[in-house]
Amino acid sequence: MLAMSQASYIDKMLSRYKMQNSKKVLLSYRYGIHLLKGQCPKTPKEVEDMRNIPYVSIVGSLMNTMLCTRPNIRYQSNLVRDHWKIVKNIRKYLRRTKDYMLVYGTKDLILTGYTNFDFQTDKDAKKSTSGLIFTLNGGEVVRISVKQTCTVDSTMESEYIVACDTAKEVIWLRKFLIDVEVVPNMHLPIT
Structure with a gap:
């Protein structure tokens, strides 16, 4: 645990x-x-x-x-x-x-990622919002919701941006979990 x-x-x-x-x-x-x-x-x-x-x-x-x-x-x-x-x-x-804490179960720790975007959420600047969440055995370990830095013309472009941001986060998170030796099964694909 x-x-x-x-x-x-x-x-x-x-x-x-x-x-x-x-x-x-x-x-x-x-x-x-x-x-x-x-x-x-x-x-x-x-x-x-x-x-x-x-x-x-x-x-x-x-x-x-x-x-x-x-x-x-x-x-x-x-x-x-x-x-x-x-x-x-x-x-x-x-x-x-203050005494609340994140607790991850005793079964195999499995890292799961989710992404989403909202097209042109900022109506003034015409910017979209990227969102991603990673969970470890169902407990949230990463949550990011950020306005995209560029203006895009289509939902497809917003999807590419959030996919790129997610890939960067996956690489960092996987390396971190391997370095601290928390998740023994990090050789498995992240779902």
Whole structure:
């Protein structure tokens, strides 16, 4: 059996930002708060107000948790007050769930990959979104959802882009799992 926990890291992060005694919340997001580009600070006072909040530093601390065991807490862009409320809520959620961990069963560890894309999701820039997930015995180990960097004219082109991104991730993930000797059957094809 393989288990991954970040309880100690989460405790240190909460202490660093003085939230070790904060209220614990059930969900990582707050219902009714939507993050949109139109909410960006517009006045110099709003911009200055947001500079006094350690948002970028906290998001950096959350990145390790998000990348390793909590892919459900991602988002960072041109921040506004609602971003700060969400980040505070995420820290409260992590405080409540810090002892949760990813556990992979005792049977043979099998790596499975899934890909998808959404054609021209970003209506402003006409960009598509690539998505891929890899699971190890049904437990998610990699999740990527990213706006494609180029504008394409067809769904076929979007499919090629996500296929290329997936191939790169497969190569890296397979090498990583071989190096840490977690999956003894990595010589088998990834399904």
